Every structure is written in structure tokens, then in C-alpha cells.
Amino acid sequence: xxxxxxxxxxxxxxxxxxxxxxxxxxxxxxxxxxxxxxxxxxxxxxxxxxxxxxxxxxxxxxxxxxxxxxxxxxxxxxxxxxxxxxxxxxxxxxxxxxxxxxxxxxxxxxxxxxxxxxxxxxxxxxxxxxxxxxxxxxxxxxxxxxxxxxxxxxxxxxxxxxxxxxxxxxxxxxxxxxxxxxxxxxxxxxxxxxxxxxxxxxxxxxxxxxxxxxxxxxxxxxxxxxxxxxxxxxxxxxxxxxxxxxxxxxxxx
Amino acid sequence: xxxxxxxxxxxxxxxxxxxxxxxxxxxxxxxxxxxxxxxxxxxxxxxxxxxxxxxxxxxxxxxxxxxxxxxxxxxxxxxxxxxxxxxxxxxxxxxxxxxxxxxxxxxxxxxxxxxxxxxxxxxxxxxxxxxxxxxxxxxxxxxxxxxxxxxxxxxxxxxxxxxxxxxxxxxxxxxxxxxxxxxxxxxxxxxxxxxxxxxxxxxxxxxxxxxxxxxxxxxxxxxxxxxxxxxxxxxxxxxxxxxxxxxxx
Ligand SMILES: Nc1ncnc2c1ncn2[C@@H]1O[C@H](COP(=O)(O)OP(=O)(O)O)[C@@H](O)[C@H]1O
Ligand SMILES: [Mg+2]
Numbered sequence: 001x002x003x004x005x006x007x008x009x010x011x012x013x014x015x016x017x018x019x020x021x022x023x024x025x026x027x028x029x030x031x032x033x034x035x036x037x038x039x040x041x042x043x044x045x046x047x048x049x050x051x052x053x054x055x056x057x058x059x060x061x062x063x064x065x066x067x068x069x070x071x072x073x074x075x076x077x078x079x080x081x082x083x084x085x086x087x088x089x090x091x092x093x094x095x096x097x098x099x100x101x102x103x104x105x106x107x108x109x110x111x112x113x114x115x116x117x118x119x120x121x122x123x124x125x126x127x128x129x130x131x132x133x134x135x136x137x138x139x140x141x142x143x144x145x146x147x148x149x150x151x152x153x154x155x156x157x158x159x160x161x162x163x164x165x166x167x168x169x170x171x172x173x174x175x176x177x178x179x180x181x182x183x184x185x186x187x188x189x190x191x192x193x194x195x196x197x198x199x200x201x202x203x204x205x206x207x208x209x210x211x212x213x214x215x216x217x218x219x220x221x222x223x224x225x226x227x228x229x230x231x232x233x234x235x236x237x238x239x240x241x242x243x244x245x246x247x248x249x250x251x252x253x
Numbered sequence: 254x255x256x257x258x259x260x261x262x263x264x265x266x267x268x269x270x271x272x273x274x275x276x277x278x279x280x281x282x283x284x285x286x287x288x289x290x291x292x293x294x295x296x297x298x299x300x301x302x303x304x305x306x307x308x309x310x311x312x313x314x315x316x317x318x319x320x321x322x323x324x325x326x327x328x329x330x331x332x333x334x335x336x337x338x339x340x341x342x343x344x345x346x347x348x349x350x351x352x353x354x355x356x357x358x359x360x361x362x363x364x365x366x367x368x369x370x371x372x373x374x375x376x377x378x379x380x381x382x383x384x385x386x387x388x389x390x391x392x393x394x395x396x397x398x399x400x401x402x403x404x405x406x407x408x409x410x411x412x413x414x415x416x417x418x419x420x421x422x423x424x425x426x427x428x429x430x431x432x433x434x435x436x437x438x439x440x441x442x443x444x445x446x447x448x449x450x451x452x453x454x455x456x457x458x459x460x461x462x463x464x465x466x467x468x469x470x471x472x473x474x475x476x477x478x479x480x481x482x483x484x485x486x487x488x489x490x491x492x493x494x495x496x497x498x499x500x501x502x
Contacts, residue, residue: 156354159317160367160413161344246339248319 179231
């Protein structure tokens with residue numbers, strides 16, 4: 001079923017209608033969300049489709065870079081809004097996400113895994129940035145709540161002559177693990193529990209299964225790289241906020 | 254071990270010169286410590302007395318440089334404390350928190366936290382210094398009683414080989430028997446090691462177990478000081494009288 005058109009999408013609305021009917025019958029309390037979701041996803045994706053078509057047709061380097069920057073800014077804002085309790089969370093999120101995604105995309109270009117074309121850069125950046133965003137938000141939240149709730153342990157270590165890095169080490173490690181958990185779990189179960197979305201999409205679009213698998217492997221390693229970089233940077237920058245240069249834990253932040 | 258026995262030529266190991274700690278209290282500045290000055294000498298025990306909220310813990314934190322002073326100067330061994338690497342200074346001016354925190358998992362891990370080169374024999378003798386047998390070395394800290402935990406924290410503090418030790422209400426969570434044991438251990442360390450001990454004492458009656466100095470702090474200010482026995486039996490100031498009257502009831 002390679003030549004899918006808008007008529008197929010309209011027909012598939014029957015499935016959405018079935019879901020709505022069941023929701024109505026069972027009085028599922030999220031009926032309204034279902035209806036809004038059906039319309040919203042339709043409009044958003046069609047709009048993105050046209051936008052992508054425009055960008056792909058133009059093939060302008062500046063436009064591609066602008067799209068990446070906007071995606072990083074939106075991702076940073078999303079991560080920030082999940083971790084507002086940390087002062088400077090936007091800048092931390094931005095640095096972590098930008099470093100994780102730019103280093104990863106840059107390496108893929110240098111290693112000639114991809115070329116600088118919109119059809120590679122944009123979808124891959126989207127995946128990278130959304131994963132880096134989740135990793136950054138999880139890491140920032142974890143390290144800040146761990147530092148707050150373990151202040152006695154940290155100050156005990158400081159009072160015994162440990163520096164701020166040594167005193168915060170166990171918490172920094174746990175926070176990086178928290179940021180990486182979803183990609184680690186993904187790698188464990190990939191292909192066994194379900195085929196990943198990108199791979200399913202390629203197979204549906206008519207690609208050879210092996211080609212789809214190769215792309216999927218590249219995607220996994222690329223996500224591992226960006227998530228790891230983003231988590232480590234997020235945890236280091238957040239930890240810095242909680243200490244003074246004199247290895248003192250800031251009581252209020 | 255009173256002030257009069259000290260040789261005139263000895264320099265203070267720790268000196269506070271008009272130190273203040275001002276914190277931001279919801280927009281308005283609040284004086285936690287207000288112009289505190291005092292000289293502390295080796296071989297002495299200093300009892301810090303004062304009502305709750307007077308700034309006793311805050312003062313010890315400043316000496317350990319867990320917080321920065323707002324004004325004034327602290328000297329350690331004649332050199333301004335801000336001139337030292339904070340981590341090295343903290344090992345020389347050891348601090349025992351009011352609620353001791355022990356790291357996972359064993360007693361041995363906690364002693365190695367301070368000095369990873371300690372041998373089992375050395376650690377065993379350090380445990381005996383706080384009245385604990387050698388089999389405690391491999392005990393998991395989670396199974397220890399409050400009194401045992403406090404003594405492990407004390408052994409860990411002693412492992413720093415500090416020249417000044419700061420103890421924040423070390424006996425507040427202990428029963429009578431454990432408190433007097435702990436105070437005896439501290440006293441032994443001061444006389445054997447020739448170090449200075451600055452102890453925040455909640456109960457003025459415990460001060461009488463020492464022949465040390467006493468400092469009374471109220472509202473962040475040093476209200477009066479002198480030999481502990483004298484200060485407690487005949488306070489010179491009105492605020493000293495009212496604090497000791499209230500507390501002895
Ligand atoms: N970081 C801080 N910010 C604001 N107030 C503080 C801070 N630390 C301590 N305080 C206040 O300083 C005062 C002295 O506290 P503390 O030194 O713990 O007294 P004490 O040990 O004598 O009971 C208290 O009123 C306390 O609420
Ligand atoms: Mg206190």
C-alpha cells in the first residue's frame with residue numbers, strides 16, 4: 001500500500017468514529033479530549049506536511065538551520081516548563097539539548113552517515129531533540145530534588161572535607177541514569193515487543209525490511225548519543241546552581 | 254584547663270573578629286550573628302549556651318565555612334580563614350552535626366570516607382576510643398542505635414585529626430548514660446590531643462561536667478563569657494540571669 005492518499009485518511013476516520021461511539025456508549029470521561037484529539041492531530045500533521053514539503057522543495061541551508069533552532073528552542077521551553085523550580089532552567093535545558101543534538105547531527109554529517117539534506121536533517125533532528133528534551137527535563141528534576149532532599153548527607157560530606165563534586169557524586173549519577181532510562185529500556189526491547197515507529201513507517205512506505213532495520217539501528221545509536229550528552233550537561237549545569245565556589249550548599253535557590 | 258592556666262604567649266587557634274551573618278528574610282535583612290568576637294585556644298573546651306534560635310548552630314557553620322560570613326574576619330592559626338582552601342580548612346576545623354548522618358553501608362566505609370588509607374587495626378583502635386568493640390567495624394550503619402551512631406560519627410570526626418572540633422548539641426538525642434559517656438570521650442580527646450572543642454550545649458547542667466569556658470549567645474550576640482561554673486552559678490548580666498533561671502526550672 002505505497003500510494004496512500006488523503007482519501008485513505010478520510011476513510012480511516014471510520015476507526016476514529018468507532019472509538020468515539022464506544023466512548024459515548026461507555027461514557028468514557030475523556031470523550032471531549034478524544035474528539036479534540038482527532039481534529040487537532042489532523043490539522044497539526046497536515047500543516048507540518050505542507051511545511052516540510054515547502055522546506056524540502058526549497059532545500060535552503062538557512063531554512064534548515066532555522067527549523068533546527070526553532071525545534072531546539074521549543075524543546076528547551078518544554079523542558080523548562082517541567083523544571084521551573086530550578087533557577088536558570090531554560091538556559092540549562094537549552095545548553096543541554098543544543099549540545100546533545102548538534103554534536104550528534106554534526107557527527108553524523110562528518111561520518112557521512114547522512115548528507116545535509118532536509119529529508120535527513122529535519123526528521124532526525126526532530127527525533128533527537130524530542131528525546132534530548134525528555135532526558136534534560138528528567139535529569140534536571142531528579143538532581144534538583146535529590147540535592148534538596150539529601151542536604152544533610154551532602155553537607156556532612158562537605159564538612160568532612162569533600163569538594164562539591166565528590167559530595168554530589170551519587171546524586172549526579174542517579175540523575176543521569178534517570179535521564180537515560182527510557183533509551184536504555186528502548187534498546188532492551190526494540191524489535192521484540194514492537195517495531196519502532198520509524199521502522200514501521202519505512203516498511204509501510206515500501207522499503208526493504210533490512211534497510212529499515214539499518215536505519216533503525218542508526219536512529220537508536222544517534223538517540224543514545226544525544227540523550228547521554230544532554231543528560232550529562234543538564235546534571236552538571238544544574239548541580240553548579242546549588243553550590244557556591246567555596247564548596248557550600250546554597251540553602252535557598 | 255581554665256583561662257588562667259593558659260600560657261600568655263600562646264596564640265589563639267581560632268579567632269573571630271566582629272563577625273556577622275546577615276540573611277535575606279523575605280526581602281528584609283536578618284542578623285543571625287551580630288558582631289561576634291572571641292579567641293579560642295587549644296586544649297580548652299568552650300560551651301556555647303543560649304536559647305533556641307540564638308544563632309549557635311549558625312556560628313558553628315561559619316567556623317566550618319559551610320556558610321560565608323557577611324562581615325568581619327575569622328582567623329585559623331593566624332591566617333584568615335578565607336585564605337584557606339575550604340575543603341582543607343574543614344578537615345582542620347571538624348564539625349559534628351546535631352543529627353549525625355552516616356553514609357552507607359558499614360562503619361568501615363564511614364571511616365574510610367575520611368581517610369581511605371586507614372588499616373583495620375587502626376580503625377579498631379579508633380572504635381575503642383569511642384567505646385565500641387572491634388566487631389562494629391563491619392556493622393551496617395542502619396542497624397545501629399542512636400547512641401552508637403553518634404559515637405561512630407564522633408570516631409569519624411576524630412579521624413580527621415582536626416585541631417578544632419565543633420559539636421552541635423552532641424547529646425540532645427541521647428539518654429543520660431549515653432550523654433555522659435559521649436561527653437567523657439570528647440573530654441578525653443581534648444586533653445589527649447591538645448585540641449580545642451567548641452560545643453553547643455542544650456542543657457546548662459551538662460556544662461558543670463566540665464571545667465571549661467562558657468559563652469552565652471542571645472540574638473546572635475555574645476552576651477557574656479567566663480569560666481563555665483561561674484557563668485552558670487552567678488551570671489553577671491540580666492539576660493544571662495533570666496536565661497539560666499528559665500532553663501533550670
Ligand atoms: N539560611 C537561613 N535563612 C534565614 N534564616 C536562617 C537561616 N539559617 C538560620 N536561620 C535563622 O537563624 C536563627 C538562628 O538559628 P540557629 O543558628 O539554628 O539557632 P540555634 O542553633 O541557636 O538554635 C533562627 O532564627 C533561624 O530561623
Ligand atoms: Mg542549633
